[in-house]
Amino acid sequence: MIEVLDLHKAFGKVKAVDGVSFRANDGQITGLLGPNGAGKTTSLRMLYTLLRPDRGQVLVDGVDAAKDPEAVRRRLGVLPDSRGLYKRLSSRENIRYFGRLHGIDDATIAARTQSLVDALDMGDIIDRRTEGFSQGQRVKTAIARALVHDPRNVILDEPTNGLDVMATRAMRRFLHQLRDEGRCVLFSSHIMQEVAALCDRIVIIAHGRVVAEGTADELRAQTGETNLEDAFVKAIGTEEGLMA
Ligand SMILES: Nc1ncnc2c1ncn2[C@@H]1O[C@H](COP(=O)(O)OP(=O)(O)OP(=O)(O)O)[C@@H](O)[C@H]1O
Numbered sequence: 001m002i003e004v005l006d007l008h009k010a011f012g013k014v015k016a017v018d019g020v021s022f023r024a025n026d027g028q029i030t031g032l033l034g035p036n037g038a039g040k041t042t043s044l045r046m047l048y049t050l051l052r053p054d055r056g057q058v059l060v061d062g063v064d065a066a067k068d069p070e071a072v073r074r075r076l077g078v079l080p081d082s083r084g085l086y087k088r089l090s091s092r093e094n095i096r097y098f099g100r101l102h103g104i105d106d107a108t109i110a111a112r113t114q115s116l117v118d119a120l121d122m123g124d125i126i127d128r129r130t131e132g133f134s135q136g137q138r139v140k141t142a143i144a145r146a147l148v149h150d151p152r153n154v155i156l157d158e159p160t161n162g163l164d165v166m167a168t169r170a171m172r173r174f175l176h177q178l179r180d181e182g183r184c185v186l187f188s189s190h191i192m193q194e195v196a197a198l199c200d201r202i203v204i205i206a207h208g209r210v211v212a213e214g215t216a217d218e219l220r221a222q223t224g225e226t227n228l229e230d231a232f233v234k235a236i237g238t239e240e241g242l243m244a
Pocket of ligand 1: 011016017034039040041042043190
């Protein structure tokens with residue numbers, strides 16, 4: 001479970017995150033939805049301990065990220081916004097390298113890699129050098145690398161960015177599988193159709209603040225709209241930046 005309480009982060013005069021609080025539960029997919037520049041990536045970076053908040057608290061399975069960042073990192077699998085693969089290494093070697101950084105033995109890494117290769121349909125790319133990989137192949141490798149240590153909590157920054165329809169559908173199936181295994185899945189997107197199709201709960205963020213949250217039904221009720229798209233627009237206060 002992931003909890004963030006009153007997070008703040010400013011870059012000079014820009015208040016990127018201005019008092020964000022929400023909870024992402026185990027066995028659920030939670031979507032962080034907001035237009036470009038809303039503060040999604042900055043919130044996630046604080047969550048996975050890459051950025052230190054100016055104020056506020058991050059708890060992962062009850063562990064405070066400021067007090068024990070190592071323990072928090074062990075509990076998280078992260079697909080960051082920049083995928084950053086080692087291009088001279090094969091997909092398998094990228095995954096193994098991360099597994100070793102986590103202190104996992106090679107036999108366990110090999111077994112875990114195989115199950116991720118099956119789940120993500122990576123059989124044809126696993127032993128290719130990642131240099132020249134397509135966007136979808138890079139994302140798959142980066143996700144497998146993020147999950148090699150079998151984390152309970154999974155954070156994905158815009159996981160379907162740049163993916164075609166088939167790859168997006170495969171990604172949705174995979175995220176449902178993670179959810180059905182009881183993991184806490186938190187992902188960000190600026191595409192409302194994506195969030196609506198995938199999420200159990202939605203947290204809408206705009207101008208560094210949470211402006212609405214709940215299930216799709218709850219959001220419709222809160223905004224008094226019958227159509228989810230209208231509910232999103234009303235919550236954000238503008239149509240700008242919400243469309244795919
Ligand atoms: N390192 C930084 N230095 C200066 N400003 C930053 C930095 N990181 C983020 N910002 C600013 O903070 C605000 C929030 O950015 P953030 O990347 O968190 O938004 P986002 O919701 O992830 O947007 P997108 O959908 O475009 O990725 C933006 O105004 C951005 O320009």
